[in-house]
Amino acid sequence: MGIRDIKEYINSKRELVNAFLDSYFTPPIKPIKLNDAMVYSLMAGGKRLRPILCIASYEACGGKAEEIVSYASALEFIHTYSLIHDDLPAMDNDDLRRGRLTNHKVYGEGMAILAGDGLLTEAFAILSTTDHCSESGFMPPSSSLLRIINSVAKAAGLHGMVAGQAQDLLSEDLAPEEQTLAFIHSHKTAALIGVSVKMGAMLADAPEEAIIKLTGYGANIGLAFQVVDDVLDLTESTETLGKPSGSDERKKKMTYPSLYGIQESKKRAESLISSALACLEGFDDKAWALRDIAAYMLNRKN
C-alpha cells in the first residue's frame, strides 16, 4: 500500500507540487521583476493544501499523483494570487505572511497587484494546456478540462472567493451576524478548497455519484479549515502562525469565535469534519489520505 503516514504523504505530495512550481518560471518570464514578485510569494513555504487535496481526491478515484501535478498546482497559483491581493493596504493591509514581508512590502503595490493578476491568469493557461502530461502518457478529455475550468472559475470568482472577500471587506466593523458570516466563510475559503477536491474526481473522470460525494467532502472540509483558522488566530502565537496572532480581532473581522466563542467554534469544526468523513462512505481504502487529512486538519497549529 505504500506510505500510510499522513504527514509523510503530505510531505511527499508537497515535494511533487514544489518541484513543478519551482521549475515553472525557469527560464524566467519578462520583465524579471514581475517574475520575481510572483516567485517570491509562490515559493514562500505554503502548505500546498489545495493541490494536495486535489491529488488525494484523484488517487481516491484510482489515479496516480504524477499524472496531474500540473493541474493540481494551478490551484496554488490561484491561492497565492488571492493572498497577495488580500494583503494589500486597500484590503487587509498586512505586512507579514508566513513569517516574511508581504509581496507589496517588497515589490511595491503596483507590482503586487500585477503579480496577483498574472498568477490568476496563468492558472487558466495551465488548466487549458493539454500537452504537459505527455511524459506520463496521461491526457484528460477536453470536455473534462472545460468543466474543471468552469468549476474553478466559479469557485475562485463571483460564486466563491472574490465574492467572499468582498463581503469580508464590507463586513469589517459590523456586528457579527450568522447569515453574513456563513456567506463569507463558504465563499472566501471553502469554495476553492471544495473545488480542489471536486477537480481531482473530475480529472479521474469519476462517475457523477463519486464527484458529488467528493464535492460534499470538499465543501465540509473547506468550511472546517476556515473555522479552525479563526480559532488559531486567537489561540496560537505570532511565531507559530507566521503572521500576527489576534489580527482578526484587531481588524474587527467577522469570525466564528466572534459570533459563537472558541469552544462552540471547535465543536462546529469537529462536526464539519464528521460530515466530510461521512461523504467518503462507499469509497475504498484508496481514500485513506482524504480520511486522514480530515483528522489532521482538525489538529493543525498553523
Add this chain to the structure above:
Amino acid sequence: MGIRDIKEYINSKRELVNAFLDSYFTPPIKPIKLNDAMVYSLMAGGKRLRPILCIASYEACGGKAEEIVSYASALEFIHTYSLIHDDLPAMDNDDLRRGRLTNHKVYGEGMAILAGDGLLTEAFAILSTTDHCSESGFMPPSSSLLRIINSVAKAAGLHGMVAGQAQDLLSEDLAPEEQTLAFIHSHKTAALIGVSVKMGAMLADAPEEAIIKLTGYGANIGLAFQVVDDVLDLTESTETLGKPSGSDERKKKMTYPSLYGIQESKKRAESLISSALACLEGFDDKAWALRDIAAYMLNRKN
C-alpha cells in the same frame, strides 16, 4: 449582403454585445456593492472593439454573429478588468475614464481591485460554458474552446497584457528606448486585440492557415491601435478623449511619439494597417468588415 457601412456595422455589433453584458448581472450577484462596481465599469460606454473584432473575424470565416456573442463578450470582461486595475493609485493613478470617475474613486480601492479580479475570473467562466449557445443551436467543440482559453490566458497574462503593464510601470521616468517600447506595446495592448481576432477564427473552426492569417491581421491592428492611442493623447482634447489629454507625457510614459515624434508615429500606424490588410489577402467579401475596421481605426479620434 446586408449593411455595408462600417459605422452601422460597428453600432449593430456593439448593441449585441451591450445587450449580453447588460443582462449578465440580472439578477445581480452578491454582495451587491461588488456587483455594482463591476457593472459600473462594464457599462461605462466602451467601444467594444475586442468583441467586435472577434465577431468580424468569425463572420469572415463564415459564421453568424449571434452564435458567439457570449464568448466575444468575455473579452470585454478582461479589457474592463485591465482598465480598473490600471487606473488604481498604485498604477497609473487616474481619476477619470471615459468622462466618468474611475472605479476606485467611486467604490474605493479594495472593491475596485476585487471588481477587476471578479471580471477577469468570470471571463474564464464564460469561455468554458458550453450551454449558453443552445438557443442558437451552435456549440463549438470542447477542444476549440480549450485552445481559445489557452490563447486568451496567455495574451491577457504573462505572455501579454500583464507583462506589458508591468514593463510599462517599470519604464516610467526612463528615457524612451526602442526595444522596451516595442515590448510594452506588443504586450500591453496588441496581444489581447490580436487574440480577439484569432479567437473568432478558432470559434469558426477555420483551417489552420486562416487562423494564422487572422492572427497576423490581429497582431498588426493591435499594435496600430496603441500607436494611434499614443498620438491621440497628444493631439486631441480632454473632452474628445474622455480622459485628460497629454497624460502620457506628464507621467513620463514611454510612447511612440516620445521616441519617434508624431509624424513618424502616424506613418508607423499607416504601415501597420497596410500589413494588417495584406494578411487578409485570399479572404473573400465576408472579410469586408475586418478590412473597413482597419481603415476606421486609423481615423478614430478617441
